Amino acid sequence: MSDYQPQPEASLCILDGVLKVSEQLAALPAFADFDAALLQQVLGEAGKFVGEVVAPLNQSGDAVGAQFKAGAVIMPPGFRDAYQAFWQAGWPSLACAVEDGGQGLPTVVEAVLHEMLNAANHGWTMAPGLLHGAYECIRHHGSTELKARYLAKLASGEWLATMCLTEPHAGSDLGLVQTKAVPLPDGRFALSGTKIFISGGEHDLTDNIVHLVLARLPDGPPGPKGLSLFLVPKFHEDGVRSSVHCERIEEKMGIHASPTCVMRFDEAAASIVGEPGKGLNAMFVMMNAARLLVGLQGIGLLEAAWQKADAYAKERRQMRAPGSSSKAGAADVIAMHPAMQRILQTQRAWIDAGRVIAYRTALELDLQKHHPDTARREAAARWCSLVTPVLKSAWTEQAFTGASACLQVFGGHGYVREWGIEQHVRDARVAMIYEGTNEIQAIDLLVRKTLPDGAAALQTLLAELAAEPGQNPRTRLALHAFSAFVREQVLPRTSESDAAPDQPFWLADDFLRALALLLMAWAWDRLATAPHADATAHAAFWRWVWPEFDMRMGMMNTTLTAGQSAPAML
Template structure:
C-alpha cells in the first residue's frame, strides 16, 4: 500500500516553465551544454532508484535499526550497504561535483531534485550521503592542496563518506562552549581529543573510511566562537591503520532509525587543519549551509510522500455518501472519502503547499548555482545574496510543513494511520527531527531576520521583493491571473511594512527582532508561497496538456484563496514588535 512515485511531471514543470532553468544554465559556462531532456533522463533514473531500491528498505529498516558491536563498529539495517554500493556505482554522489575532482559537473538544482526523491523514499538511508556534498565543498574551498588531492576524489565519488562533528553535551546550538582540543604536532598534523554527540553517520559499515570534519580548539584559541578551528580527522589514516576514534554509543531515537546517530570519542586522533587557525566556523558554514538546503529537501520529500499516499488512500477508502459527487458518478452506497469536503480541504492543502514548496526549494538551489557559475559578476553577487536569504527560510519552512503534512496525512488514514503497516506513522516520526538538527528552526528564524535582513539594511530582501513584484506585474497583465498578481503585490507590501517596523523597534529594543523572528519567517514563507502560487498558475498557461494545466491552476488558486489568508496573523505580530513584550517565565511551585 505504501509506495513512492517520483513526481517527475511536476519537477519538469518547475524546471522548465516556472524557473526556466535551461535559460539560466545557458548563462553559466559550466552548464552551457546541459538541456532539459538530459536533466529529465537523470531525474527519471534517480526516481527509479528511489522507488525501486530505497523505498522497499524504509519500513523494514525502521523496525530493525542500527546495531552497535562491542568493538564500537556499527551495522546498518539489511540492504543499506548494497543500496549504497549501487548508489556509488551509478555515479550519484558525484552529480554536482567538479569534473576536476571526478564529479559530473551537473547543477545543484538537478541534485536537489534527486535528493528530494531520496529523502521521500528513505530518509534514514539518505542521511549517510546527504553530508557528502557539504564536506566536498568545505575541503575544496579551505583545505590545502595535499588534503584536497588525498580526500576530494574519494569523497566526490562516494567511495568514502563524511561526518560533521559539531555538537558536544554542553555545546548544542552554542558552539562557543565546545571543548574538544587539537594539539599541533611537529609534522604539521594535529592530535584531536574530545567527545561529540549526535554525529550522524559517525560510524557505519557503508564505506571503509569516514572523513570526520571536527570543530575543535587549538591551545592558543581565544574564547567563544572566534577560537574554533576545523580539523579533518579520518577513520582510516593514509597508511590504512585505524585512527584513535571510537563510537561510544548510538542513540535510540524517535525516527530515522536506519541512520546511525553516534556519540564519538577522539583520543588524540590524528587530523589536519582545514583553513586558517581559529577560523573553523566560517569554513564549516559551507558544510552547514549545504546541509540546511538538504534538510529542507528532506521536509519537501516528506510532504510529497505523505501527500501522494494520502491521496491514493482517500480514493480507495469508501465511507458514506458525499453531499456533492462528480458528474456522471455511478450510484453507490458509499463514496471515496476524497469526495467529502473535510478531506478535500486536507488533500488540496497538502498538494498546494507541496507544489509551492518545490518551487521555493528549487529556486534556492538555482540561486546557489548562479552564485557560483553565472558568467556575469553582478548576476553572481545578486544570486549569492538571494541564496543566503532563502537558505534559512527553506530549511525552517519546508521542515515545518514536512512534519505538519505528515500529521495531516495521518488523519486521512484515520485509525489505520496510527499503525505501522500503513507507513504514515513512520513518516510523522522521521519528519520531526528535521525541525531540530542543522540549526533548529528557531535559530533559522533568528538568522534570517537579524543576519540576512537587518544586517544589510534589507538590501537582499529588496532584491527578492523586486523579483516578486515583477511576477505580480506579469500576472496582473493577464485578466485570468489578476487575483494572483494582486495578492502577491499585497504580500510584498506587508513584508516591507513589517520589516520597517522591526527596523524601527530594534533601535530602542534589542530583543524586538528575537521576539518576532519566528513570525517574520512565517510571514516571508507566506510571501514566497504567494509567489509560487502565482508563478505556477502563470506558467501552467503555457503547458500543452490542458487538463493537467487546469488542475494545477485550481490547486494554486486553492492556495491563494484558502491558505494565503493565514498570513495576516504573523505579519500583524511582526508589525507590533515594538509594542508587545514577553513576560519572563517562572517555574511551577
C-alpha cells in the same frame, strides 16, 4: 501501502515549465552542453534508481534499525548493497567538478535527486546527505595534500563523511566547544573530546569515513573565534585505524535506520582544514549546503506522506459525501469529502510551491558560482542568503504538521505501523531540529540578515519579486505591504532607544513565516501560468494557507506596538 514513487516529470514541469532552468543554465559557459534532454534523461534515471533500489528498503530499515555491537554499527539489510550501487552508478558525483572525478552537472539537478531520496528513504539518505558539503569544504579550504588524498573519494561517494560539531554541553552555541587539538611534531594534531548527535559516525556502508571536527587549539581564544576545523579519517593511508570510537548510538523517535552516534576522540591524529581559528568559516560551507538539502527533505517527506494519504483516500469507502449524487445510504471514497480534500489540497499547495522556491534556490547557487555578470551573481547570493533559512524552517515544519494531517486521512489505520504513514511523522520531526533549529533560522533571517543593513537586501528582493510580470494583484499588494511594514514598523521600533533589546527575537518566528507565505504566493503566481498547473492546489493556497499571512502580520504588529518584551508585558 505501496512505496513512494518518484515523479520526475512533475519536477521537470517546474524546472523548465516554470523556472526555465535548462535555458538559463545553457547560457553559462560552464554548462554550455546542458539542455532539457539531458535534464530529462538524468532525472528519469534518478527516479528509476530511487524507486527501484532505495524506496523498497524504507519500512524494513525503520523496523530493523541500525544495530550497535561492540563499537561497530551494522546497517539494516540491503542498505550497504544499495549504497554501493548508488556511488558506483555515479549519483553522488553529479555536481562535483570534473577535475575531481565528478560529472560537472548543475547543483539544481543534485537538489532534485536529494528530494527524491529523502522522500523514498530518509534514514538511508542521511548517510550521503553531508557528502557534497564535505566535498565543498575540503575543496575550498583543504591543503593540496588533503585534496589529493580525500577529494576524489568524497566526490565519488566511495567514502562518506560526517560533521562533528555538537558536544553534550555545546549544541547551538558552538563557542562552548571543548574538544582539544594539540600540535604533534609531524605537523598534525592530536584530537581529544566527545561529540554527540553525529549522523553516520560509524557504519558499514563504506570502507572509510572522513570526520570533519571542530576543536580548540591550546592557544585559541575562548568562544567561536578560537575554533579550528580538523579532518580525522576512520582509517589512515597506511591502513591504521584512528583513535576514534563510537561509544553508542541513540534510540530515537524516528530515522531508526540512521545511526546517530556518540563519538570519542582519544588523541586521534588529525589534519587541520583551513586556517587556525577559522574553523567556523570552513564548517559553514558544509552547513549552508546542508540547510538547502534539509529544506528539500521537508518537501520530499511531505510528498511521500501525501502520496500515501492521497492513494488511501481514493480507495477507502465511507458514508456518502455532502453534496454527493450517490444514492442515499451508498458509500463514497473519502477523497470526495471536503474535510479530506482540504487536508490533501493544502499539503499539495505546500509541496508544489516549495519545489518552485527550492529549485530556484539551487539554480541561484549555480548562477552565483558561474554567471559572468557581477550584478547577477550578487542577486543570486542575496536570494540564497535570505531564502535558505526560510526554506529550511517553514518546509520542515510543514513536513511534520502536514505528515500528521496526512495520517489523519487514515483515521485509526494511520496510527498502526503497517500502513507506513506514522513513520513519516516520526522521521520528519528531526528536520526541525538539526542543521540549526528552526528558531535559529528565524533569528538568522531577521537579526543577522535583515536588521544590520537596514533591510536593504530584503527590500531589494521584495521589489524584484513585485516587479515580475504576471503577478497576482493580491501578491503584489502583499509584497508592497510587507516591505512598508518592515520599513515603517520593524526597523524603527527595533532600533528605538527605549525598545526592548530582545524584541527582534520575539518577532523572528512570525517574521520568517510571513516571508515564507509571501514566497509561496509568488511561487503560485508562477505555477498558475505553467502547463499542467494543479488548479485545486492553487485554490487551496488562497483559501486555506494564505489567510495565515494576515494572522502573522497581526501578531508582529502586536509584538511591536507593545513596546516591551513578553515577560514584562505579563
